Each structure stands twice: as C-alpha cells, then as structure tokens.
Amino acid sequence: MYNDLLTKQKQLAVIGLGYVGLPIALAFARRFRVIGFDVNAERVSLMQQCEDPSRQLVADDFADTDIMFTANSDDLRQAHFFVVAVPTPVDDYKVPDLQFLEQASQTVGRALKPGDYVVYESTVYPGCTEDDCLPILAQTSGLTPGRDFNFGYSPERINPGDKDRKLTDILKVVSGNNPEAAQTIADVYGSVITAGIYTAPSIRVAEAAKVIENVQRDLNISLMNELAILFDRMDLDTQEVLQTASTKWNFLPFTPGLVGGHCIGVDPYYLLHKAHQLDYDPQVINSGRRVNDGMPAFIASKLLQLLLRHGKHPRHTKVLVMGLTFKENVADVRNSKVAELVRELMKYAINVHIVDPYASANDVAHEYGLTLLDAPSIQYDAVVVAVGHDAYRTLDLAYFQSIMNGTPILLDLKGLYPKPVEETLTYWRL
Template sequence: MEYSLKNKSFNLPNLDKDINIAVIGLGYVGLPLALLIDKRISKSRIIGFDIQKERIDQLNNKIDKTGLVKEKEINNFFKKSFFTYYENELEKCSIFIVCVPTPVDEHKVPNLNPLKNASEIISKAIKRSEIKGINQNIRKVIIYESTVYPGVTEEICGSLLEKKLNCKIGEKFSLGYSPERVSPSLDNQISLESIVKLTSGSDEETRKLVDKFYSLILNSKTFSTSSIKIAEAAKVVENIQRDINIALMNELSLIFRNMELDTYDVIEAASTKWNFIPFNPGLVGGHCIGVDPYYLAYAAEKYNVHTELIKSGRRINDNMAGWIARTVSKIFNANSKSISMNSVLIVGACFKRDCPDLRNSQSIILAKLLEKYGFEVEVIDYLASAFDLTSHKGICINSKPQKPNGYGIIICTVAHKKYTEWEEKDWVNLKVNEQSLIFDIENVVPRNLNPIRF
C-alpha cells in the first residue's frame, strides 16, 4: 500500500532487495541482533551504531566486552557491514532498529532519554536523506526493541518523530515494535535464534513487514500482535511476573529463616506437586527484572490505578540486600569471639549468573551496606575481572581472594558456573578458622559445610 504526502508516494522497504539496516545501540541486545541480521539477510548492509566511541573502537578491534560474540563472528560482519558512532552513516538506511536501555532514575521513575535521543538521531538521518535525495520514495520503518510501558513507542517516540519530521506516522515513516527477549549469559542455552519474537506495527502493512523481517532472521516462530501496545504490555508483564514470583520466595525465606527452616528444602518438597512452579529466593538486580515493574507502575498511575502488588514485590526485592546485611551482622555479633575477624569475602559481583554485567548489582549494594556495619569487605568475581570490570560504585572487584589467611565471613551471592564447580576444600580454604561463617544465597556451597542459607 502507498501513502501519499505532498504529491509524493512512499513505499515500505523491500526486504528482497539490497537495503541498509541500522541497529541503534550495541549492547547485550543490539550487538548479537546486528550480527544475526547480517548473517541471515545476505543482500543488506547492516550499520551497527552506538553513541559511545569507546564501544565502537572496541568492536572495530574485534573486542566485545559483553563476551557474547566471538572475534570470528565480528570478522564475518565486516565483510559487508560496519560499526560506527558517526550519525551521518545512517542517512542511507531504510530500517532502523532501536536497542537502547530503558532505565529508571533515582526516584524509580522511567528514564526515557536514551529512547528519545535515539529517535532524534534517526529523525536527523531521515532529514539528511531527504535533503540529499536518498531513498526519497521509501517510507522508513523504525522498530523499537526496548522494554517500555504501553504507549511509549507511538505516543512518545512516534510523537517526537512526527514533530521533528513534520509529518504523521504512516507518511515518511512508520513504527514497529518487537521487544527483546534475550537473557544475556556466556553459558546460556537459549539463543536469540530460538526465541519466539513478538512483532507489531503502527499499521497493517508495517505489522506484516516487521513480522516478515524477524521471520527471515530467526529459526523460531514469530507472534504478531494486533497492536504495538499489546506487544509493549506483554513484554513488561513477562518481567513483572518473574519479579513478583521471586519476591514471594524472598518473603518466604524471611519467614522460614525465623522458623529455622531451609527455604530451598521447602521448595524442593513443594516441587513434587504437579502444578507448583519453582522459583528461588535471591538478589534481583540488572536492567530488566529489577527495573521494568516500575515502568508499568508509573503508567498505571496515569490511569488512577495504584499497583499494590507490583510495588510490593519491588520493595521486597530491593530490600533483600539490606535484610541479608542485617542477618549477617546479627549472626556475626553472636559469634564474634570465636570468629575473631570481621573480614567479609563476597563471592560474585555481577547481577546474574555467567553474565559480565554490573548494572544494578545487588551484590555491590550488599558490600556497601556491610561496610557501613563496620565490616572489612572484599568482593571477587572472576568473570567481571576477565572483562576489565574491576570497580563499581566505589567497590574494588578482584579476580580471586587477596587474603592468604582467610576470612571471617564468606557470602556466595552469584552462582557463576566456576563457583558451582568449587569443591568443599575450595570453600574451606577461604575460612580463617573453623568458626568462620559461610552464607549461601544461591544454593551453591556444599551442604556438608553447613552453610547458612536463605
């Protein structure tokens, strides 16, 4: 279908022809996606764009600090595509895919600036293409993958583009939405190619094109929603559901701790029932589960709905580091004479297993809280160190323990594969004496050592 604007006709990009496709934001989502598009759509050139010069320089030197792609994959990408931080390289693109983060500010309010900035960069590229007469009959398609609350893609990003380009959605440009569903991990068995992709568009023709586009690059099926808002809502609900389930387990762990029951033992027993869904307690950080619920809670307020359960789940999970710190301090004080050393070793700094990412790391928050309680805290994470993540928010991160004589308290907070493979002697060697305490947040430490679990 054609859309007329000021005596000009605009057609959607033809996926069967040689076109330029831009991926905006080359982090844990954007980089693997850019490489996969390049691999699957052989006729097209992919422009991987990021505003961070350092990130582009690393990728051009075939270095990926996220650890998710190999040098060989980047080499193959360079055969017809490239990475850049120069905005003028985007003016020949017909399809733009936005993969920027959607964080919250210090008040837990959605920070949409990365999305707005990306949209503005795209609007400038489209303007330059108009001035130079590049792809002048092509209606640009802008696909957003960032997790947002319903309405952001069309009402905020779309409105910004309408204002900047002096036209309506469906004229010079149209919108698509396909939320990312990846779970970044170096040991992740769920690949981008095997994930069912939600797709949608601002009109029927764009919806079909977006669905066809992702069908071309994925081995798995796609699921096309009737509206962008439904796809936006589905994505944010996925993460809220997990957040609330973990919050329930965390609250139960508080109860069972006081009852002197092992929460993991309770979960194992409950899992024998056919319809019980097992979730484990623990620290919830990162840039998805620990953030996305605030997006829907914020949007709900606009409709005069107060989200008691969503906010309650967030409070529980946000407060877990504090509860663990108080518990550690209380038990240490009751045993301080026999332990004789207030040094703490936190095993794990990243926000999740086998992923070198420190964003919103609750292990770091725990370390800072323990320092306030007067403990001498050391944090180790071999994976973070391997990717040059040696400090975060004032906490130094080492690859291995620095005290040869051991620690009074050892706390395992992240179940990296290497730590799950440690034997009893590896944990025992960390203790300053037999009375040293081992706290096991992730159910990793051998039971024979009688770790304190939550």
C-alpha cells in the first residue's frame, strides 16, 4: 500500500476538511495523490480556490499539492487509503454525538474495497473505532474488517492558531489492527510528519491516550478556576499568587480561564460516557467539568456585583465583550464559552455589544443567534476582554477609558494588561 501511494498508483482520501482535516490533506498531498472530501459543497468551492474556510491557512499552503477537492462521495471510490477527520461533539445533554462519525463511516464503507485501509483521527472514547465504526464499515461495504481491509487510529494533535507547532512538527501517534497494518500506517504518516511517529500498542490505547491529553488539561485548569473563585473571596489577585508560586521549579504553569473549543471542553465527556457504560462515576473528572462549565456564570455574577457597587442598574448599562472565538487568533466560534458568558449577562438585562477581529458575523448569528458588531461604540459601563487576540494585546488602559463612561470597569479575563497603579478605573482579572 505505502509504495503504491508513493508512486501514485493509488490515492489517499481525507474525509472531513475542517481545522484538522484540511491541513492533513494538504500535507499528504505533497507526497501522494489526495482526494479531499467534505459534505459542505460551499466549503469545497472555497478550497478549490485555495481558500481555507476556517481561515487558518493561506493560499501558499495549497501550493505544490496534488489534491482534488470534492463534495461528491462517488469520487472516493478512487481511493484506497481513507483518513476520517470529522467532528465529534457532544449534544445538549453532554452525551457524545457520533452522527458525523457514523455518516463518515457509511460514506467510506460505500467506497471501501478489498485491501484498503481506514484510519480514524477524530477524538473518541476507548473502543469507539472498533465497537462503533467498524460495524458500520462492515455492514455498508459487505467486507470483513481485518481480513478484507485494515484499519487504525491516529489521533489528531493539531493546535489551531499555533504558528510555532504545525502539523508536521508534532509527534504523531498511530495504531493498527495488526502489526503489519500499524507499520503501513506509520510509514504513510511518517512520510509527512518530521517530528516522528509513536506506534501505540493497540487502537484502544491510542484512543485513550488522546482523550486523557485534554482531560488532564481540563482538570488542571479547573483547579486554577476554583482557586480564582476562592482567591476572589479573599480579595487576592490570582495572577499575583500564581506568579509567586511559579518561582518553585516544579509548579505547573496553568492559569484560570474559560474552557471552550472542541477539545478540552468536550473530550472529558467522551471518557465520562464510557465510564458510565462501565457503571463507574469518575469523581475528579466530573468535578473539573462542573467547575469549568460554571465559570461564565461566575464571571457574569462578578461583573454584576461591580456594576451595582458603582450604582449602575443592569437594565440601564451597556457592556462591551471583546472576543468571541473559542481561543485566541482563530476564527472558530463553535463551543465558545464567551457566548455562554454573553447569555449570562443578558439574563441580567444588560445590553451587551460583541466585537471580534477574527469571527464571522454570519457564523456568530448562525451558531448563537447573537449580533457581532464591526467596531466598538463608546460610553460603555464596562468592557470584558474575553479572548487574548494579538490585536488586543497592543491596547492600553487609556484606550479602554476612552470608550467607557465616567466610572469605567475593565474585566481582563486573560490577564493581558498590567494592573493600574492609580485607580483610574476598576480593574478585575481571573
């Protein structure tokens, strides 16, 4: 298989061309013939014009690639090595939503042929590839897994917005249904990943390793958030406490914040789901999720207190929220905890304005039913800097005073600005 891909006698296909799938497809397309498939024809049209709908890549990233973008699933019949990189969200009840994974498995199953390979990249719970995806592949294709086709799991490790650690610079974990399959999958990925390949002992080990990467981060951030809540009651500056504690060599550099996005805020629920299937209720993971999910309400309550302290009735106040994407310097607004913060503020009848230099107004309206302004207004009662975009880091306190009224309140959730020496405004940070 590997040699056939190298000599372009066979083609590789990537299913799902979002912030994970598109970079992978383009990386492979510098070595192999690639079919990039996405069900969204509008997104495919943009990629055919060398434009990334997620706005992470530039036109030059499409150069020197042998790739065909398509929304026609029949084109996948030309491929022999399939990489599935579709979203794995949770529903409104925090239960894993496998609809995209199941649909992708059906799509691949219809194109699957004897001797083919299927590799999943989507973050899942241990056992999902073999217990949930393989039966769909087998039923749709009429082929027997492990005999007629091989399969594997290679968890995505792309960090959106990270200009220093790109796809090829991050060690890649791979796994396969048998040693030969694992080696072939390692060879395919190893041809484009310069940082190296780690072959996990099994598919389930690889699945578990991926999901706990983000569970660990979730728990560490939840500890910082709980400390921030506690220190706020003690009238202590959490950032000052953390800076002091970090003078010890083994103190871990985690900070409090809003935990959204597709990884840290979602992956723990996949592991929790599997644990509940096994009649086990994880205390620590559940606790971390409760703390992090409660942060938008805590921050909204804190701002309400500050407004009332200044004699401002919520119904008669105007607040600017700066940043709505799930993290800095990206355009993706899905699963943004800032949107939850905005809704919490609206519960108090506060008039909330939202700006973000990266987010699309259409995406914000579609995802949350909220309006994104082109630029801030003036005479705000308070400003909440919620996302650490580079464009916000260059601002100073004088700027915030210029767009607020006579009793300015600044909530600096990312700790971007130094505490004011003089009490020219009310300043608060996590």
